[in-house]
Amino acid sequence: MDTAKALITAEQSRFSTLRPAQTDGPFALDAAFRADTDPRKVNLIIGAYRDDREEPWHLPSVTEAKRRLKVEHSHHEYLPLQGSPKFVEASRRVLFGPAIVQQQQPFLASIQTVSGTGANSLVAVFLEQEHLRPTNIWLPNPTWINHADIWKVNAPNVKMQWYPYYDDAKRELDFGAMVETLQRDCQEHDAILLHACAHNPTGRDPSQRQWRELAQLCLKKRLFVIFDSAYQGFASGDLDSDAWAIRHFVSYPSIELAVCQSFSKNLGLYGERVGALHMMVSRSNPNGANLAAAVQDNLIDLQRACVSMAPLFGSRIASEVLGNSDLEEMWKADLSTMSGRIKAMRSALHDELLQLRTPGSWDHITEQTGMFSYTGLSKEQVEELQLKHHIYLLPTGRASMCGVTSANVSYIARAIHEVVSGQPAGISPEANSIKCL
Ligand SMILES: Cc1ncc(COP(=O)(O)O)c(C=O)c1O
CATH class of the missing domain: 3.90.1150.10 (Aspartate Aminotransferase, domain 1)
Incomplete structure (x- = not known):
């Protein structure tokens, strides 16, 4: 008999084995x-x-969007399982830029998520599936405090590994150690998490030359790349500059990647939980469009089981801002x-x-x-x-x-x-x- 069952007597609780969280x-x-x-x-x-x-x-753009939405008259129906189509379309355009979206649309699957945390969790749940499961997920050391817990909870069978990221003594990115570790220890088809910009907590990002080198490494090792993009536009003040690394990786047709996109910081919508998960399948695969459709359906299925669908209100505000050129x-x-x-x-x-x-x-x-x-x-x-x-x-x-x-x-x-x-x-x-x- 296992411990939990053995403990259930009239006086004892099944929860007595819980460790304090x-x-x-x-x-x-x-x-x-x-x-x-x-x-x-x-x-x-x-x-x-x-x-x-x-x-x-209160961002003036958001205040004006709320005014135009006349929120007191709006309904509270469920969103579609994929999220608000208007929001998903706008979030793709902001992230990848119109040219990439136009060219790569058939290879792209996108779903509205419970902000950036929801996107990170969903991609972990997705990769935990046995037929897709990488041996390792490589996280930067240090990283956002929640990454390790997200992978521990959502993908317990994917081994968490750490690549060196920061040189404490020099207070700089330790690019040499990072590349050396990844070259030496990554296995083919492992997943790697990269911060798209404004690395949390160090505030140090790779230069464009270093991003190019990392893209080559990921290509060579056939890694599945997960970009966490929680600060687009917030780092440099410019949306396109802060998405440079993601767009550069996309320029390699055979790199398959996911992007966890958050609008918490850049739209100031923290508590509204507005985000998206985008997954791009190989643009070199002749069957790529069908694969993207399958990815899309699977993401919808998994999110349905976890939270059904993402919240409505914040995505309305985001769609209003991103969908009107004056508000944008x-x-x-x-x-x-x-x-x-x-x-x-x-x-x-x-x-x-x-x-x-x-x-x-x-x-x-x-x-x-x-x-x-x-x-x-x-x-x-x-x-x-x-x-x-x-x-x-x-x-x-x-x-x-x-x-x-x-x-x-x-x-x-x-x-x-x-x-x-x-x-x-x-x-x-x-x-x-x-x-x-
Ligand atoms: C690197 C990183 N990723 C993701 C998030 C998730 O934020 P949210 O769930 O509010 O979108 C944060 C928030 O601090 C973050 O710093």
Whole structure:
């Protein structure tokens, strides 16, 4: 008799064998931040954009879309299983660009998902099927905190492997070690996960030359490529530049790939769960169009079993923005506003640290891209920031730059100076007073 059954007596619960689950690190830390009553507290934890007053920002393009949709009169029917056709079509165009969509449409399967997390989960469930199952899924080390759990839960028979991604000492992408490991250890038909841009948590992306080399490697090893695209337009401010790597891989007809697309960050639709999974089959296969249709049907079947279909409301907003050229132009301006503010805060923090003569080099803060800075601060320094200065970031030293504002940047820099140098930099509660007004 197995353990669970043996335990079921009148007094005992079948759940007594459960091990305590750990709340996702950033969310647990966010709860600690909320409970902190110190007026100087700063939240550099969660990957959600904030304006310069530390408030969630209502993108003008999204506000205008909601106005035009007259949401109070709209219905709440189920979406089709594939999702909103208008949304799926628009999401393809934003990701691949009109030319690729026009040429490669027959080889493409796309389904609306429960945001980027849903797309990552669905591709894992899809590949877990015995006849498709790769031996290994290769994840970058480090990566978004949820990737490992997604693969553990959804594809328990695919072995998780890690490729080196980041050189802690140089605070740079460790491209040499990455390629060497993949060349040596990947098996044919393994799956590899790549961040399309704005790598979370390091903020370091391959250069175009390095992406070309990676595409060759994936081709040679016949790897199934999974791009996670959670920050398109958010990194550089330009949708096309941030999709460059994906479009480059697509230019190799025999590379088969999936893209997990999220509109959480770039449309500010975090809680609405808007995303898509796109899968492209070999463009060299004469039967490619039929294969794409089969992939499409299978994705629909699997998603039906998991969640039936993706939510309606957010995809309506996204379709309205992406489907009207004037709103799309407004959205592009919104992307520049968000990425521009983050870049300005990177420079401000960097300059403050230099002015304070904080020991070490801080150039990585301005060189990194996207929402996060991998500060290089140690676990102990992060703890001290939290305990003494009420500044919260992940134990890995990852700081969400969205929490940095013109009002708190000096306070943050001075606190970092103190934990790094052991010398006070004249921190006073007044230093952060503008925020507390
Ligand atoms: C790399 C990466 N992928 C996917 C996601 C998923 O986000 P969502 O499920 O909100 O689309 C995130 C969110 O932080 C992320 O950083």
